Amino acid sequence: MRTIIEIKDLKKRYGDGTVALKGVNLNLTKRLTTVIGRNGAGKTTMMRILSTQLMPSSGKAVVDGLDVVRDAWMLRKKLVSIPQEASPMGFLTPMEHLKTYLIARGSTMGQAAKDAENALRTLELWDARNTPADELSGGMKRKIFVAMALAANAEVVFLDEPTTGLDPLSRLEVWSAVKMLKGTVVLTTHYMEEAQELSEEIAMVDHGECIGFGTVQSLLKKFRGMVRAETGADGAKGRYTIGNTKIRYVKLRDAEHYVDEGYTIKPITLEDLFVIRGVELES
Amino acid sequence: MNLRFIGAFTWYYGINSISRGPSYVLSAMLYPLVFLFLITIFSAGKLIDFAVLGGFLSIIATNAIYGSADAAFQRIQLKIQDLFVATSLTPFDYTFGLTFSYLATALPGLLIYGIIGALLGIFSALPLLAFVGIMLLLLVAAMSIAVIITGLIKHVRNLWGVISIVSVVLTMVPPSFYPYVILPKWALYLLMISPVTPAAMLSQGLFGLEKMPLYALPVLLFETAAYFAIAMRMSGWREK
Numbered sequence: 001m002r003t004i005i006e007i008k009d010l011k012k013r014y015g016d017g018t019v020a021l022k023g024v025n026l027n028l029t030k031r032l033t034t035v036i037g038r039n040g041a042g043k044t045t046m047m048r049i050l051s052t053q054l055m056p057s058s059g060k061a062v063v064d065g066l067d068v069v070r071d072a073w074m075l076r077k078k079l080v081s082i083p084q085e086a087s088p089m090g091f092l093t094p095m096e097h098l099k100t101y102l103i104a105r106g107s108t109m110g111q112a113a114k115d116a117e118n119a120l121r122t123l124e125l126w127d128a129r130n131t132p133a134d135e136l137s138g139g140m141k142r143k144i145f146v147a148m149a150l151a152a153n154a155e156v157v158f159l160d161e162p163t164t165g166l167d168p169l170s171r172l173e174v175w176s177a178v179k180m181l182k183g184t185v186v187l188t189t190h191y192m193e194e195a196q197e198l199s200e201e202i203a204m205v206d207h208g209e210c211i212g213f214g215t216v217q218s219l220l221k222k223f224r225g226m227v228r229a230e231t232g233a234d235g236a237k238g239r240y241t242i243g244n245t246k247i248r249y250v251k252l253r254d255a256e257h258y259v260d261e262g263y264t265i266k267p268i269t270l271e272d273l274f275v276i277r278g279v280e281l282e283s
Numbered sequence: 284m285n286l287r288f289i290g291a292f293t294w295y296y297g298i299n300s301i302s303r304g305p306s307y308v309l310s311a312m313l314y315p316l317v318f319l320f321l322i323t324i325f326s327a328g329k330l331i332d333f334a335v336l337g338g339f340l341s342i343i344a345t346n347a348i349y350g351s352a353d354a355a356f357q358r359i360q361l362k363i364q365d366l367f368v369a370t371s372l373t374p375f376d377y378t379f380g381l382t383f384s385y386l387a388t389a390l391p392g393l394l395i396y397g398i399i400g401a402l403l404g405i406f407s408a409l410p411l412l413a414f415v416g417i418m419l420l421l422l423v424a425a426m427s428i429a430v431i432i433t434g435l436i437k438h439v440r441n442l443w444g445v446i447s448i449v450s451v452v453l454t455m456v457p458p459s460f461y462p463y464v465i466l467p468k469w470a471l472y473l474l475m476i477s478p479v480t481p482a483a484m485l486s487q488g489l490f491g492l493e494k495m496p497l498y499a500l501p502v503l504l505f506e507t508a509a510y511f512a513i514a515m516r517m518s519g520w521r522e523k
Contacts, residue, residue, distance in 0.1 A: 015523070051369045054522045072521070073371070081369040086362040089296065091303045096295040103291045104370040132303055148366075158369075 001029045004156070004184045005050065010059035012045050012208075020045035022208040023059065028186065030200035032178075035188045036270060037205035043188040044084050044160055046205065050186070051081030051158045064156055064184075077106070080152045082145045084160035084188070088133035094120060094144045095129040101148045119151035123177050139170025146177040159187040163194060192270040202270065206277055220268055227255050228272060229263035236262065240275055247275060285376040292380030297387030311385075312392030315341045318460050319399075330461065332405050336486045337460035338396045342389045343418050344425040344454045344479050350385035351429030352446040354378060360439050364520075374520040382426045410489040417482050417489075417503070424478035424507040425453060427514035434519050452477065459483040462493050478506045 005028040012021040020042045037043045048054035050061055052072040061068045066075040088097055098116035099109070107115065120126045123143050133141055142162065149157050159178065163171040171194070178185060178198060189195055195202050196216050204212035204219070212219050230247045231238070238246025249272070250258055255265045301308055315338035322334040354377070358364035367377055400406045406414075432449055436442050457480040458466055466474070474480045481499035488495030 048365065048522070052521065053365045053368045076369055076371055079369060081365065083362040083365040086366060087360070089357070089361065089363060091300040092295055096299065100288070100291055100295055101366070101370070104285070104288050104367055104372045104376075106285075106371050109287070109291070145366075 003027045003029055004064060005033075005186065006060075006062040007046075007050075008060040010046070010049065010061055011057045012042075012049065012054070013057045020208055021049075021056075021059075024205070024208075024210045026203055026210055026213060028184075028201065028203075030184075032185045032187075032199050033201040033203060034195040034199035035186065035203045035205055036190065036192065036195045037188075038190060038274060041205045042208040043190075043205050045208075047081070047158050047160045047186070047188055048083075051079055052076055053081065053083075078154060079156040079158065080149045080154040080183075081158040082149055082160060082162060085164065086145055088136075088141050088144050090134035091132055093128075093130050093132055094125050094136075094140075094147065097133065097144050098148055098151050102151055105152055115151040115153070116147075119147040122150060122180060123147045123173075137170070139166050139173060142166055142170065142174060143177065146174055149181060150177060153182060155183045157181050157183050157185045159185065161188050161190070163189065163191065192274075195270055204270075204273060206274070211277060212273060216270065219270065219273060223249065223268040223272060225252055226250060226268060227252050228266040228268055229255065229258040230266065231261075231263045233262050242275065285372060288372060288376050289380045289383060293383040293387055296380070297384030300384070301388055301391075307385075307388040308391050311342055311346055311389045312338075312395060314345065315339075315392065315396070318455075322460055332403060332490070332492055333462060333487065334460055335396055335400045335403065335405055336490065336492070337483065339393065339400075339414075339418065340421060340459045340479055340482055340486065341454045342392050342396070343386075343421050345450055346385040346389040347382050347422050347425035348429040348446060348450050348453065350382040351378070351426055351433050352442055353385070354381050354430065355433035355436055355442050356439060358519075359437070359442070368521055374515055374518040377520075378426060378430055378514070378518070382422060386422065405490050407490075413489055414486055417485050420503055420507045421478055421482040424482075424503070424510050427507070427510035428453065428478070430514040431510070431517050434514075434517050453479055457483055458487075463487060463496070464493055475502055475506075478503060478510070481506065 007024050007026040010021055010024045013019050024046060035043050035046065045054065049056045050063055050068060052068050052075055063075055064078055068075060095116055098119060099112045102112035102115055120129050123146060125140065125143055125147055128136060128140060133144065146162060162178065163174050166174065175197060178187065202214065202216060202219060203210055226249050228247060229250050230245050232244050236246050238248050240247040259265055319334040319338055323331045429449060432445060433442065436445060457474045457477045459479050463471060463484045481503035484496045484499040485503065487493040
């Protein structure tokens with residue numbers, strides 16, 4: 001299987017001494033990979049290094065055969081990177097945003113107009129194409145950036161938390177758009193259901209390290225046949241405690257017993273990997 | 284150099300934005316017009332020619348500075364710079380796109396000053412061409428200084444305060460609105476750190492308002508090249 005992104009012992013220490021990446025190793029081979037992790041885990045740092053926006057301190061990262069440091073100028077022709085919390089320029093319309101971006105990538109005016117139209121129509125932004133971004137909803141603003149990625153038709157697309165702050169419907173719209181992207185897609189999120197919905201492969205990042213990698217099924221293998229039982233009741237026992245919530249992982253056949261004791265039963269999700277990791281680190 | 288991007292950005296972000304945000308046009312010409320008014324009143328009309336030339340220089344420099352402030356805003360707040368870093372653009376293309384966008388919003392102000400200057404008989408054809416050249420050099424130099432300063436800003440809250448200070452220091456203090464010869468030599472040399480100073484001296488010399496200080500030309504050329512080189516090095520295009 002072809003490795004699209006290869007990361008070897010990637011480290012990043014910022015000028016203020018903060019260590020964001022402590023030596024990440026990853027080989028991404030699938031079309032859609034999600035990097036999940038808590039806020040401050042190092043996801044954005046990794047994405048910015050991979051998309052040539054930030055220099056690594058040491059280690060190596062190769063995207064589609066090109067080194068992110070040595071071959072940055074060549075790599076930039078192949079990739080699209082939508083930064084976390086990027087906001088459109090208020091006065092500019094979606095059409096102007098897309099055309100400007102495509103021209104920055106080297107398109108001619110005519111080609112940019114054509115590609116922009118296709119992307120705006122696909123993402124149902126066509127009716128709002130001439131409306132200044134300031135007058136659009138949060139979801140539509142975010143969709144402008146996804147439309148940029150779609151219109152660019154790049155070989156590798158990095159999306160850093162594309163749905164943060166969006167309402168459920170807007171998130172579904174963005175998910176649908178992400179699925180339409182043609183190239184290899186790497187996205188970050190801290191929404192576990194988003195990772196489960198979109199990815200073929202998941203990389204878990206925590207405290208600047210990759211703590212897990214694989215499909216959803218392989219990552220949740222150790223929870224097979226189990227459910228999560230949680231309660232906020234005083235005096236209740238839990239293997240893991242987060243705030244006032246006590247959490248236990250119990251066999252599915254025992255779930256009823258815990259319901260009787262006042263626990264709420266929930267299915268296992270990727271979130272549970274972070275629950276265990278977080279509590280273990282704290283203790 | 285991506286001229287297509289610079290042109291498109293100037294068109295969309297500058298010219299198209301004029302109708303959506305006319306306050307930019309008014310703010311670009313407000314200070315120079317107020318100065319023109321006050322200088323004319325207090326000098327009983329004697330320094331009106333200086334005020335017109337100063338208005339031109341001030342609009343050019345102020346717009347370059349505000350263009351760079353916008354670049355900082357887009358970097359810190361909108362996170363747009365990162366979007367462009369991961370394309371074939373250079374910081375040069377991006378900064379020029381922003382600067383020319385702001386220059387577009389300054390065009391109505393420059394036109395008004397042009398009309399006033401023509402009515403006062405200040406301008407003649409040949410010096411006017413040289414004056415355009417001086418203004419272009421000033422545009423690049425002022426933009427570069429602003430890029431250097433705004434590149435150091437980490438929080439948007441500080442941006443507007445710093446930009447106001449830079450704007451006053453670069454455009455109001457140098458002899459843009461008054462004859463450069465009234466400054467003591469030491470003060471003139473000190474103010475040479477702002478490219479507005481040699482630009483103002485040359486402009487005043489060009490239109491016969493004062494003696495032509497030819498030595499100001501290499502100073503302006505050197506400052507433009509030096510500030511531009513430093514700005515491109517410090518622009519923080521790809522974060523370290």
